[in-house]
Amino acid sequence: MAVIKVENLKKRFNLEAGFFARFGRFVYAVNGVSFSIGENETYGLVGESGCGKTTTARLLVRMYESDEGSILYHDRIDVRTLKPGELKQYREKVKYVFQDPARSLNPRMTVYDVLTSGYRWSSIWPGEKKARKEAADILEETGLSAADLERRPAEFSGGQRQRISIARGLLMKPDLLICDEIVSALDVSIQGQILNLLLDIRSRHNLSFLFIAHDLKAASYFCDRIGVMYRGELMEEAAAADLYQTARHPYTRLLFSSVAGPAGESVEAREIPAMLQGEIQTPVTELSGCAFAERCPLADERCRREQPPQANVPDGAKAKTGHVFYCWKACIT
Ligand SMILES: Nc1ncnc2c1ncn2[C@@H]1O[C@H](COP(=O)(O)OP(=O)(O)OP(=O)(O)O)[C@@H](O)[C@H]1O
Numbered sequence: 001m002a003v004i005k006v007e008n009l010k011k012r013f014n015l016e017a018g019f020f021a022r023f024g025r026f027v028y029a030v031n032g033v034s035f036s037i038g039e040n041e042t043y044g045l046v047g048e049s050g051c052g053k054t055t056t057a058r059l060l061v062r063m064y065e066s067d068e069g070s071i072l073y074h075d076r077i078d079v080r081t082l083k084p085g086e087l088k089q090y091r092e093k094v095k096y097v098f099q100d101p102a103r104s105l106n107p108r109m110t111v112y113d114v115l116t117s118g119y120r121w122s123s124i125w126p127g128e129k130k131a132r133k134e135a136a137d138i139l140e141e142t143g144l145s146a147a148d149l150e151r152r153p154a155e156f157s158g159g160q161r162q163r164i165s166i167a168r169g170l171l172m173k174p175d176l177l178i179c180d181e182i183v184s185a186l187d188v189s190i191q192g193q194i195l196n197l198l199l200d201i202r203s204r205h206n207l208s209f210l211f212i213a214h215d216l217k218a219a220s221y222f223c224d225r226i227g228v229m230y231r232g233e234l235m236e237e238a239a240a241a242d243l244y245q246t247a248r249h250p251y252t253r254l255l256f257s258s259v260a261g262p263a264g265e266s267v268e269a270r271e272i273p274a275m276l277q278g279e280i281q282t283p284v285t286e287l288s289g290c291a292f293a294e295r296c297p298l299a300d301e302r303c304r305r306e307q308p309p310q311a312n313v314p315d316g317a318k319a320k321t322g323h324v325f326y327c328w329k330a331c332i333t
């Protein structure tokens, strides 16, 4: 059963505010994205800056309202139509951990207050005494100590603050934790420690993850499946372990070619070079063809004109988790 299942999700932002808004200039941030995350599964959403990863994640918790599509929680709860009370309960189970702990943790509060601020007003608040014990336990599990509950976020390093954010995300025992670029602001050595902590948490808790990253290295290391996004659309989706070997979409291959070194070197060994981390332009008109066509070496007229349908890679090993791509010119070899 899927914890969350997203179909044909769309979100456009109005480029102009106020009077000019009525002229309707939009940026198409998420443009028909579909994926699902199973129980205990870690799904990675990967792509360059501006491709719509954060917007997608925010649509899932209704920090933004979607324009179109469906979001189903546990196959039956329609997230888009939840009423305020129901939405509050849903957000106790689907937690969002932000990229920048310096900004997302209130510096005036103690760690205990930071951890429990949402919990306290939730339907499952167990009372001060029990909450303090739970907060101490979760803080220890994330590598800090119970005594840290009385300190303030500013007294901690970036990596430690991210541990506090993770502890806050876990405290209410969610079943989906959305981690939006939670390691990208940290030094590489600290990134490894936080990823290991997440692996640890995965093995101990009954928990699914939506792991958002522009770094294929981190995503391949941590995820079960990966969806590759480009300009608001999903290009390809496959098991993380064999996407490198089996990528069909020219864009996935481009991303991988920029991380892989000499033949045989593993994807984990390199990171995406600056060239691919630069700005891509989010469409400001509704695209008719493939979002990647303008940059694709294989694109022809049809690619620019018609959106490619979803296609399946049929082979056995991949059948278990599925391998799909959206491309007219998919690479076969
Ligand atoms: N609140 C907003 N108002 C207007 N445009 C927005 C808003 N949020 C995002 N966008 C635009 O939508 C597009 C997708 O942005 P989004 O933040 O989802 O990308 P991202 O993949 O998370 O990028 P990054 O890797 O830089 O975090 C971008 O063009 C962005 O400028």
Ligand SMILES: [Mg+2]
Pocket: 053, 054, 055, 180, 181
């Ligand atoms: Mg983002």
